[in-house]
Structure formats: structure tokens, C-alpha cells
Amino acid sequence: MRRSGIWIGGAILTVVALAGLLAPWIAPHDPYAQDLTRRLAVPFWMEGALPEHLLGTDQLGRDYLSRLIFGARVSLIIGAMVVVVSGAIGITLGVLGGFFGGRVDDVVLFLITCRLSIPVVLVALAVVGLLGSSTSLVVAVLGLLLWDRFAVVARATTMQVRNLDYVAAAWAAGSSTPRILVSEVLPNIMTHLAVVGTLEMALAILLEAALSFLGLGVPPPLPSWGLMIAEGRDFMFFSAWVIWIPGIALFTLVLAINLLGDGLRDLFGAAPS
Amino acid sequence: MASFLLRRLILAACVALTVLTLAFTLTRLSGDLAISIAGPSATDADIAIIRTAYGLDRPLPEQFLAWVKRAAVGDFGESFFFKARVSSLIAERMPITLTLGLTGLGIALIVSIPLGILAAVREGSWVDRLVQLFAMIGQAMPSFWLGLIMMIFFGLQLGWLPVSGTGSWEHYVMPGTVLAFSAIPALTRLTRSGMIQALASDYIRTARAKGLSRFSILFKHALRNAALPVVSIASVQLGFMLGGSIVIETVFALHGVGFLAWESITKNDFPVVQAVVLVLAVIYVVLTLLADLFNAVLDPRLRG
Numbered sequence: 001m002r003r004s005g006i007w008i009g010g011a012i013l014t015v016v017a018l019a020g021l022l023a024p025w026i027a028p029h030d031p032y033a034q035d036l037t038r039r040l041a042v043p044f045w046m047e048g049a050l051p052e053h054l055l056g057t058d059q060l061g062r063d064y065l066s067r068l069i070f071g072a073r074v075s076l077i078i079g080a081m082v083v084v085v086s087g088a089i090g091i092t093l094g095v096l097g098g099f100f101g102g103r104v105d106d107v108v109l110f111l112i113t114c115r116l117s118i119p120v121v122l123v124a125l126a127v128v129g130l131l132g133s134s135t136s137l138v139v140a141v142l143g144l145l146l147w148d149r150f151a152v153v154a155r156a157t158t159m160q161v162r163n164l165d166y167v168a169a170a171w172a173a174g175s176s177t178p179r180i181l182v183s184e185v186l187p188n189i190m191t192h193l194a195v196v197g198t199l200e201m202a203l204a205i206l207l208e209a210a211l212s213f214l215g216l217g218v219p220p221p222l223p224s225w226g227l228m229i230a231e232g233r234d235f236m237f238f239s240a241w242v243i244w245i246p247g248i249a250l251f252t253l254v255l256a257i258n259l260l261g262d263g264l265r266d267l268f269g270a271a272p273s
Numbered sequence: 274m275a276s277f278l279l280r281r282l283i284l285a286a287c288v289a290l291t292v293l294t295l296a297f298t299l300t301r302l303s304g305d306l307a308i309s310i311a312g313p314s315a316t317d318a319d320i321a322i323i324r325t326a327y328g329l330d331r332p333l334p335e336q337f338l339a340w341v342k343r344a345a346v347g348d349f350g351e352s353f354f355f356k357a358r359v360s361s362l363i364a365e366r367m368p369i370t371l372t373l374g375l376t377g378l379g380i381a382l383i384v385s386i387p388l389g390i391l392a393a394v395r396e397g398s399w400v401d402r403l404v405q406l407f408a409m410i411g412q413a414m415p416s417f418w419l420g421l422i423m424m425i426f427f428g429l430q431l432g433w434l435p436v437s438g439t440g441s442w443e444h445y446v447m448p449g450t451v452l453a454f455s456a457i458p459a460l461t462r463l464t465r466s467g468m469i470q471a472l473a474s475d476y477i478r479t480a481r482a483k484g485l486s487r488f489s490i491l492f493k494h495a496l497r498n499a500a501l502p503v504v505s506i507a508s509v510q511l512g513f514m515l516g517g518s519i520v521i522e523t524v525f526a527l528h529g530v531g532f533l534a535w536e537s538i539t540k541n542d543f544p545v546v547q548a549v550v551l552v553l554a555v556i557y558v559v560l561t562l563l564a565d566l567f568n569a570v571l572d573p574r575l576r577g
Contacts, residue, residue, distance in 0.1 A: 110284070110287065110288075113284065113288050114288050114291045114292065116557070116561075117288050117289075117292055117512075117554045117557045117558050117561075118292060118295065118550075118554060119515075119516030119517070119519075119550065119553045119554065119557070120516065120517075121516065121517055121519050121520060122516055122519055122531075122534055122549065122550055122553065123295075123299065123550060125519065125534075125535065125538050126299055126300075126534075126538050126546050126550065127299065127302065129538035129539060129541075129546075130299070130300070130302050130538075130541070130543075131302055202412075202413065206413075206415055209415055209417075209418075210415065210416070210417055210520050213417050213418075213520075214417075214520065214523060214535065215539070216538065216539075226415075226417075229415075229417070229418055229421070233421065236421060236424075236425060237425065237429055240425050243418065243421055243422070244422075247415065247418040247421075247422065250415050250418065251413055251414060251415060251418070254412075254413040254415070255409065255410065255413035258409055258412055258413050259409065262409065
């Protein structure tokens with residue numbers, strides 16, 4: 001079951017990533033092209049579907065399948081960028097705290113405590129609300145907010161690795177502290193950090209969708225899945241499929257990333273908490 | 274114990290102060306607040322009047338100190354949009370958010386504790402796998418989307434529950450369930466791993482050897498030990514839920530603190546925004562402090 005988790009999660013993630021990467025070539029229509037004469041055309045499994053719009057069209061007559069495919073790009077790029085930013089912050093803090101201990105560790109623990117007491121969604125919404133929606137702002141805000149788990153795991157694993165023989169050997173061989181951190185400690189805690197990376201990516205994708213849904217994420221007309229659900233909300237009681245389609249896409253992608261992360265954790269062994 | 278308590282209190286105060294600074298900085302990000310308050314049709318003279326009226330012409334450190342002084346006694350100033358005291362706005366709406374948070378936590382505990390026990394007792398079986406799959410599905414569920422789908426299904430198609438508002442207890446069923454989903458995965462996994470650990474311990478072997486009933490072993494001996502971390506994480510989860518209820522309150526039009534925050538953000542009503550951030554953060558700090566104290570009282574090893 002665990003191994004199948006890696007395979008299923010990995011396969012879905014690959015398909016979504018390929019769709020996002022090849023979006024300009026595989027999307028049947030321009031995701032921004034409006035056709036007001038063909039608004040809210042139904043998807044293929046319903047009566048009266050248009051053959052050229054497999055998943056129907058939205059309230060402005062834009063092809064839903066094309067927007068869905070381009071939406072994969074938005075989710076994946078934001079998810080990956082957030083992990084890069086939050087990983088850089090969290091891993092640096094965690095490794096320093098775990099390696100040096102003492103006062104340094106006290107400061108790191110304090111920062112983690114502060115970060116956890118900040119309500120993420122609220123602060124992210126407030127920042128985007130004040131500065132105006134843009135993709136890079138969403139990445140920056142979420143990156144600055146989601147580093148706590150990286151820091152916690154990096155700190156705990158570094159504490160374990162610090163006392164192992166090969167670190168002592170590196171000391172004895174005269175390696176400098178930065179060198180030991182980068183070439184002895186970091187590679188040995190990387191597997192645990194990879195697991196955290198998948199969890200954070202899944203969380204970042206969900207949060208981006210929630211922010212965009214509330215109108216304070218990525219700006220329209222960008223085809224974000226959260227934004228598609230927000231735009232479909234006014235029509236959901238008559239044409240429920242307008243929120244079913246992007247919602248299922250979002251759920252499936254996040255589930256796939258979590259399955260992959262869970263499988264990796266079992267493969268590598270759980271990180272100390 | 275006294276020194277442990279003192280250290281925890283100092284830490285909590287430092288965290289609160291840091292968040293206070295952050296909440297203040299947050300609202301100064303947009304540049305000139307007077308312009309955003311005055312609105313697009315204001316003349317330069319209007320903006321100048323607003324700047325002096327709200328003290329925005331004074332240096333930032335002075336503004337900060339003035340705000341901290343008033344915030345310390347619960348005075349968050351006046352809302353620009355609602356023309357009311359921020360403290361009374363928040364006090365008015367807090368019961369709704371608390372009701373929602375406690376309903377969510379209650380549902381989460383009712384679902385996750387039995388599921389966690391079930392999975393632990395049948396560790397490795399298909400029941401265990403099913404429970405873990407359920408936890409994973411809960412983790413991947415976009416809460417706002419689940420809310421909308423439930424509105425379509427239970428509100429429109431079946432007509433069982435009202436889709437928005439706060440008139441009766443029925444109004445809290447759907448939002449509470451959606452909110453519970455954010456805590457169910459963590460609580461289920463924690464109950465499961467705690468029970469597995471407890472069931473493998475020596476005192477359970479002793480209890481079995483004494484010939485105690487299965488029920489007594491499971492609920493009187495194992496669960497009591499496994500429940501400790503669950504209780505402390507539950508209080509932390511409640512803090513997260515109050516912060517995260519902003520999305521759900523907006524979806525279901527529940528006029529609680531989260532909805533207030535969302536309205537204020539879209540209307541540039543910065544005194545309300547910074548007050549809500551601060552209040553939610555302080556609630557979280559207090560909840561974690563209580564959880565730590567609770568654990569320290571029950572387990573002397575943690576007082577070190």
C-alpha cells in the first residue's frame with residue numbers, strides 16, 4: 001500500500017506536471033479567449049455538450065479544459081516556489097539551531113513559536129489585500145509564513161546527526177564549520193526535508209487556491225483553480241459542474257503530493273519530532 | 274514548577290510583543306494609509322485632514338508606541354468603515370467564531386478518537402489502511418470547496434440544512450463539519466500512534482496477564498495514556514481553527530471575527546485588521562500556554 005502510494009502519487013503528479021509544462025501545446029483553446037455567445041456550455045457527459053469544448057465553458061465562454069490545464073501551471077509553480085523560499089528560511093534556521101544549540105537554539109525556538117502564533121490565512125490575506133494581488137506576492141507571503149515545519153524537522157535531525165562519528169571525523173580532519181554544515185550535515189538530513197517539502201507544497205497549493213478563492217490571491221483572468229471555483233460560485237446551484245471540475249483537480253493534485261510524501265516518509269523512516 | 278511557569282509566561286509575553294510589532298508593520302506596508310482611507314475621490318486637502326486626524330503625520334515609532342499603549346488595555350481605536358469601536362466589534366462577533374471553533378473541534382474529536390483507536394487495535398489490517406486513507410483525504414480536501422459542495426448537496430438538493438447565516442444550531446452543522454476536516458487528520462494519526470505505543474507497553478502486558486477485560490485494557494489503561502498528547506494538540510488545533518475560520522466564515526456568511534477580518538481587509542479598514550491579527554495570535558499563545566501547563570501538571574518530566 002505504501003509503495004503503491006509513491007507510485008500512484010508520483011504518476012498523478014507527473015501527469016499534472018506534464019500537462020502544466022506542455023499547456024500551450026496540448027490545451028485545445030486559448031484559456032483567455034472569451035466567446036459570449038457560448039457561455040456555460042455543459043461538459044461532455046451532459047445532454048447538449050459541444051464537441052469542441054470537452055469540459056464545457058465558463059461564464060465568459062472560455063474553454064474550461066484549457067483553463068484547467070493552464071491552472072495546473074499556476075498551482076505547481078506557486079507550490080514549488082513557496083517550498084524553495086520557505087525551505088531556504090526554515091532549513092537555515094533549523095540547522096543552525098540544531099547544530100550550535102545554546103543561545104542560537106533559543107532564538108530559533110523563539111522564532112518558531114512566534115511564527116506558529118501568527119494566523120497564516122489572515123496575515124496572507126491582509127498582505128495581499130494591502131499590496132494588491134500578484135503571483136509573486138502570494139509566493140513571497142506564503143514562503144515567509146510556511147517555514148516552521150522545515151525548521152522543526154531540520155533542527156531535530158541536525159541534533160541527531162551532530163553527534164555522529166562522521167561529523168567528529170570531519171572535525172578531526174580540520175573541516176571548517178560551514179563546510180561541515182553544508183557537506184556533512186545537510187546531505188544526511190535531506191531525506192527528511194524532502195518529505196517536509198512535499199507536505200509544504202501540498203499546503204501551499206491549497207492556501208493559494210483559498211486566497212484566490214477569496215479574491216486576494218493571484219489576479220484574474222489568470223486560470224487559478226481557486227479563482228475558477230470563485231468565479232463558478234454564482235452559478236453552482238444551477239450548473240454544479242463549474243465548481244466540481246476545478247475542485248476535483250485541486251483535490252487530486254494535493255492528494256497525489258501527500259501520497260508521495262507519505263510513501264517517501266515510510267521509505268526513509270520517520271523523522272524525530 | 275514556579276520557574277517553569279515563569280519561563281513559559283515570559284516566552285508567551287515575548288511572542289505576543291513580536292506579533293504586536295508584526296501586526297503594526299503589516300498595516301503600514303501599503304505606504305500612505307491616509308490615501309487609502311480617503312478613497313479615490315478625495316482631494317489633497319481631504320487627505321491632509323485625515324492624516325492629522327488619525328495621527329498618521331507623526332513619526333512611525335511614536336505611532337507604534339501610542340498603539341501599543343492603547344492595545345495593552347484592549348483599546349484598538351475606531352473602525353473607519355463601521356464607525357464603531359474595534360474592541361466592541363470584535364467582542365460582538367467573537368461568540369460566533371468561538372461557537373464555530375468549538376463545534377469544529379468537537380466534531381473532530383468525536384470522529385478522530387474512535388477512528389484512531391480502531392486503527393491502532395487493528396494495526397496493519399485493511400481497517401487501519403482505510404482510516405489512514407481517510408485522514409489523507411481529509412488533509413487534501415480544500416475546505417472552501419468542501420463547503421460549497423455540502424451547500425449544494427445538503428442545502429439545495431436535500432434541503433436539510435440552511436446554507437448561510439447564524440439563526441439556529443443547524444447553521445453551525447455544515448461550517449463546523451468543514452472546519453473539523455482541518456483537524457481530523459492530525460488528531461486521528463496522533464490517537465493511532467499513541468494507542469499503538471500504549472498497547473505495546475509493559476503495563477498493558479501486565480494488565481493482560483492479570484486477566485483484565487479487553488474493554489478495561491483499551492479504555493481504562495491504554496486510552497488514558499494515549500489521550501495526553503491528543504488533549505494538548507487539540508487545544509493547539511483550536512487555535513489554528515480560530516485563525517483558519519476566516520475562509521469558512523466567508524463561504525457560509527457567518528458574521529464572526531473571520532468574516533469581520535475579511536470585510537476589513539477588502540475595505541482597507543486597518544485598525545480592525547491589526548486588532549484581529551493580534552487577538553487571534555494572543556488566543557493561540559494562551560491556548561498553547563494552557564496546553565503546556567496541563568501537560569506539566571500531568572507529567573512532571575516535562576517541567577525541566
